[in-house]
Amino acid sequence: MNDENNKLFGAQAPKSPSDTGLVLRVDHLAVSVNTEAGLKPLVHGLSFDLRRGETLAIAGESGSGKSLTSLAIMGLLPPPAVRVTGGSILFGQQELTTLGENALRQIRGNRIAMIFQEPMTSLNPVMKIGAQLAEAICAHEAISFQDARVRALEALKSVRLSEPEKRLDQFPHELSGGMRQRVMIAMAIALKPDILIADEPTTALDVTVQREVLDLLRDLQHEMGTAVILITHDMGVVAEMADRVLVMKGGHFVEENDVVSLFSNPQQAYTRDLLGAVPTLGDGSGVTRAGKPDESTLVAELENVVVQFDVRSGILGRITHRVHAVENVSLNICKGEIFSLVGESGCGKSTIAKAMVGLVKHSGRIRINGNEISAPHGEMTNQVRRDIQMVFQDPMASLDPRMRVGELVREPLVIHGVGTMREQKEKVDYLFERVGLSRDQTERYPHEFSGGQRQRICIARALALNPKLIIADESVSALDVTVQAKVLELLKELVSEMGVSFLFISHDMAVVENISDRVGVMYLGQIVEMGSCRQIFGTPRHSYTKKLISAVPTPDPNRERQPLARLVGDVPSPVKPLNETVSHVELKNVGNGHMIAVEGTIGQSNN
Numbered sequence: 001m002n003d004e005n006n007k008l009f010g011a012q013a014p015k016s017p018s019d020t021g022l023v024l025r026v027d028h029l030a031v032s033v034n035t036e037a038g039l040k041p042l043v044h045g046l047s048f049d050l051r052r053g054e055t056l057a058i059a060g061e062s063g064s065g066k067s068l069t070s071l072a073i074m075g076l077l078p079p080p081a082v083r084v085t086g087g088s089i090l091f092g093q094q095e096l097t098t099l100g101e102n103a104l105r106q107i108r109g110n111r112i113a114m115i116f117q118e119p120m121t122s123l124n125p126v127m128k129i130g131a132q133l134a135e136a137i138c139a140h141e142a143i144s145f146q147d148a149r150v151r152a153l154e155a156l157k158s159v160r161l162s163e164p165e166k167r168l169d170q171f172p173h174e175l176s177g178g179m180r181q182r183v184m185i186a187m188a189i190a191l192k193p194d195i196l197i198a199d200e201p202t203t204a205l206d207v208t209v210q211r212e213v214l215d216l217l218r219d220l221q222h223e224m225g226t227a228v229i230l231i232t233h234d235m236g237v238v239a240e241m242a243d244r245v246l247v248m249k250g251g252h253f254v255e256e257n258d259v260v261s262l263f264s265n266p267q268q269a270y271t272r273d274l275l276g277a278v279p280t281l282g283d284g285s286g287v288t289r290a291g292k293p294d295e296s297t298l299v300a301e302l303e304n305v306v307v308q309f310d311v312r313s314g315i316l317g318r319i320t321h322r323v324h325a326v327e328n329v330s331l332n333i334c335k336g337e338i339f340s341l342v343g344e345s346g347c348g349k350s351t352i353a354k355a356m357v358g359l360v361k362h363s364g365r366i367r368i369n370g371n372e373i374s375a376p377h378g379e380m381t382n383q384v385r386r387d388i389q390m391v392f393q394d395p396m397a398s399l400d401p402r403m404r405v406g407e408l409v410r411e412p413l414v415i416h417g418v419g420t421m422r423e424q425k426e427k428v429d430y431l432f433e434r435v436g437l438s439r440d441q442t443e444r445y446p447h448e449f450s451g452g453q454r455q456r457i458c459i460a461r462a463l464a465l466n467p468k469l470i471i472a473d474e475s476v477s478a479l480d481v482t483v484q485a486k487v488l489e490l491l492k493e494l495v496s497e498m499g500v501s502f503l504f505i506s507h508d509m510a511v512v513e514n515i516s517d518r519v520g521v522m523y524l525g526q527i528v529e530m531g532s533c534r535q536i537f538g539t540p541r542h543s544y545t546k547k548l549i550s551a552v553p554t555p556d557p558n559r560e561r562q563p564l565a566r567l568v569g570d571v572p573s574p575v576k577p578l579n580e581t582v583s584h585v586e587l588k589n590v591g592n593g594h595m596i597a598v599e600g601t602i603g604q605s606n607n
Contacts, residue, residue, distance in 0.1 A: 023092065023194050023227050024050040024073070030086035031068050031077065031251075039085060043068050043251045046087070050195065055221065055228040057242035057259070059235065059274070061480035062451065065251040066231045070197045072097075073229075074114055075104040091195075110140040113188035117200035119180035123172040129156075129183055130168030136187050155186035159216055178209035182216070189220055196221070199231045206344040206507050211551040214241060233480055235278045236510075236553030239263060247271050259557045277485040278555045279510040282537065291496045293337035293517055298367075299468045299501045300333040300356065300388075305364035307351050311575065324574045325351040326362070327525040328584040333469065333501050338491070340504040340512045342548065343522035346574060349505045351525075353471045356503070357390055369468045386416060389462035393474035395454035399446040405457050406432075406442025412464045431460040435490060452483030459490065463500070471503045476511060488515050509552045513537050521545045525574050526585045531594035541596040 031043040043065040050056050058066045071077050072084055075096060089096040091112065096104070116122045124132055133152030134145055141148075149168070156164035159182040172180055181201060188196055198217065202210035214237065221228055230241055238245055238259065245262045247254040247270070255268045266272045306328060311321035326348040333339045341349045355362040358373055358380040366373040369387040373380055392398045399408055406428050413424045429439045435456040446454055455475060462470050472491070476484045492515065494500055506512050512519060519536040521529040521544065529542040540546050576582060585597040 021052055022049055023052050025090040026050075026069070026073070026087070027090070028087035029069065029072060029084065029089060031065070031072055031082065032085040033082045034080065041085075041251065042082070043072070044253075046248070046253055048246055048256065050227050050229065052194070052227050053221070053225045055230055055241055055243050057230045057232060057238040057245045058248060059232060059238050059245055060248035060254075061233055061274075061482060063250065064248040066248055067199055068251075069248075070114065070199050070229065070231055073195075073197065074108055074112060075099070075101075076108075106140070109136060109188075109193075110191045111193055112195045112197065113191070113193040114197040114199065115181070115184050115188050115201045117203055119184045120172060122184055123180060125172055128169055128171055129175070133168075133183070133187055133190065137190055140191055151190060152186075155190040156183070158189065158220070159183075159186045161186070178205055178213065181205060181209075181213055185213070185216065185220070189224065189226070192224065193226060195227050195229065197229045197231070200233070201230075202237065203232070203234070207509060207548060208344060208551045210237075210553070214553070217241070234553065235275060235481065235555045239555045239557040239559075240553050242557075247274065263555065263557050273482060275555065277482040279481075279485070279488075279508075279514045280555060281510050281513055281549065281552055291336060293501075294335040294499075297335040298332050299335050299337075299369055300331075300503070301365070301367040302329055302331050302352070302356075303365040305329045305352065305355060305362055305366060307348070307355050307360055307362045319578060321575050321577055324525050324576060324582045326355065327582050328364075329522075329525075329527055331520055331527065331530065333503060335468070335501055336495055336499045337517045338495055338502045338504055338515055340506060340516040340519045341522055342506060342509060342512050342519060344507060344548075347522040348525040348574070349522055350473055353390065353473050353503065353505060356471065357388055358384075382416065386465040387468045388471065389465065389467040389469075390471045390473065391455070391458050391462050391475045393477055395451065395458045396446060398458050399454060401446055404443055404445060405449070408446075409442070409457065409461045409464055412461060416465060418465065427464065428460075431463055434463070434494075435460045436486070450483070452479055452487060455479065455487055456490070459487075459494075463494070463498070466498075467500060469501045469503065471505070473505045474507070475504075477506065477508060484511070491515065509537075509548055521548065525582075526597070527587070527595075528585060528597040529595065530587070532592075535592070535594040539594075541590060541594070 027047050029043060029046045030041060032039040032041050046065070046069060048056065058069060060066050068077070073089055073096065077083055084097050091107065130149055130152050133155060134148035137143070137148040137151050138145060153164055153168060156167055161167055161179060161182045167175065167179070175183065202213050205213060217228065218241065220226070232238060242259045244256065245259050246256045247268070249270050255262065255266065255271050262271065263275065266275060305326055307326040309323040309325060310319045311323060312318060313320045329352060331339070341352065343349055351360060354360045356366055356368065356373070368384050371381060371384045371387070373384060399405065409431055410424050410428045413419060413427060418424070419427065428442060432439055432442055437453065437456055449457065476487050479487060488511065491502060495502060504512065504515060513533060516533045518532055519530070520527045521536065521542065523544045529536065529540065529545045536545065537549065540549055587595040588598055589595055
């Protein structure tokens with residue numbers, strides 16, 4: 001960062017946690033919620049210290065109390081339902097639990113700042129970026145709006161946002177997820193906070209964008225001397241970012257240690273389970289599964305598939321641009337095979353899935369179990385609909401909250417007229433037991449289950465019609481790491497026992513490497529590399545594949561990571577002017593079915 005930015009943000013020489021002062025002390029913190037039966041504790045007697053220039057990671061699964069702790073520090077617990085019922089939060093010499101709202105406003109955002117998981121819900125959709133940044137600065141400092149706008153511009157420059165002058169006059173929806181998260185970081189650091197709380201700041205981001213954001217947070221912390229509380233369930237992120245780690249479970253303190261000691265010698269069984277469930281990258285040889293794909297039987301065939309969307313603009317609504325979502329994609333999926341598509345958001349993974357289930361128009365050929373999905377409208381016969389099913393990312397959004405889960409799993413059988421009512425009931429009971437649930441749970445409603453259990457219910461529903469192919473679109477990305485490991489193991493068992501095939505869509509390379517038979521890597525709507533799991537992860541050939549793999553956080557604090565090339569200029573986009581064509585990649589077989597795009601036949605990633 002240049003001298004001008006250093007002066008602006010008051011950057012200091014990096015200090016180690018051991019020689020810096022205490023900035024926050026949490027002592028026996030208790031947070032409770034009001035219920036009909038009285039107060040129910042959510043966080044039980046939590047204590048920790050935070051020093052200047054230190055990164056403390058609070059790790060644990062959903063419901064462990066991580067985010068509640070951060071909201072208590074910020075004074076953002078929703079009263080009167082949830083409140084601090086005991087303990088102390090000492091910021092310098094100020095006791096935060098006894099401060100009124102006006103006093104907290106002077107600290108919140110100014111001395112203690114927070115970055116939330118989903119930037120789109122944190123930004124005002126009808127205000128331009130520059131106005132939102134300037135408003136945040138003016139709220140805490142007596143300066144003019146114009147001076148605040150200058151500060152906002154420097155803040156955007158400090159977080160290395162491309163074309164910062166242009167971004168000031170854009171609305172949040174005009175930026176990518178990674179750009180919006182950089183705006184949130186700029187807003188948080190613009191007032192030189194003593195403490196920065198980052199609550200799952202990279203969970204919703206692609207692996208390469210995640211890496212850039214983590215590098216940015218690390219650089220800014222070293223230059224500003226800010227203490228960071230990092231809340232995450234990603235142990236790879238913890239290993240790369242943290243000085244100390246505090247592990248929580250069910251609102252209770254489990255273990256605290258420096259990051260190297262905790263990873264090398266965890267003292268508590270829960271910590272060992274948490275670390276043991278983390279998927280790690282290897283050379284693709286670690287995938288073990290009973291049975292092998294039947295290469296003589298093709299379940300899905302895609303040949304030169306193209307999906308495009310027109311973009312209208314202007315008063316007359318004329319077509320001026322076209323989204324080249326999928327361009328000339330060809331692939332096959334065998335019986336009993338797990339084929340994974342990986343790539344960043346917007347690369348076309350989910351669009352291919354939608355084309356395969358007839359939700360978007362396409363050109364080219366798509367055949368499911370020998371039956372062709374008619375182009376261009378994607379009409380499907382009832383038999384094709386039975387042969388292909390889909391499991392989505394958010395199970396709660398996929399389940400009707402007014403229906404019992406047994407009825408939801410039985411519904412496909414009713415729609416297709418399969419079996420008598422008794423046979424349908426028996427099939428539902430069998431499916432529940434098969435996915436690790438009990439028969440008596442069929443009478444419950446979706447809200448009575450955990451996230452992992454709800455995803456198992458969605459898998460059971462997908463299996464109801466004995467499909468030949470299941471598309472799992474980011475089906476485990478919202479799950480905790482231990483739950484994720486159990487669901488992935490379930491998918492492997494289903495493939496081996498029932499012979500069903502999976503198209504597994506994900507941006508998590510470590511998960512893909514631990515479940516796949518073959519992998520296709522997508523970039524800007526086209527496949528740039530395809531091969532077996534060992535080929536892709538053991539000997540990646542395309543530069544974009546190498547970049548994806550190198551960006552994956554590794555749960556090893558002793559591993560020295562090579563710096564990732566920083567993004568320069570605009571993010572490559574599949575949106576092109578109407579008169580501009582897209583050149584199709586040329587795939588070359590470099591041996592044993594390992595296909596790679598000839599470099600130069602597609603716009604390159606920034607690497």
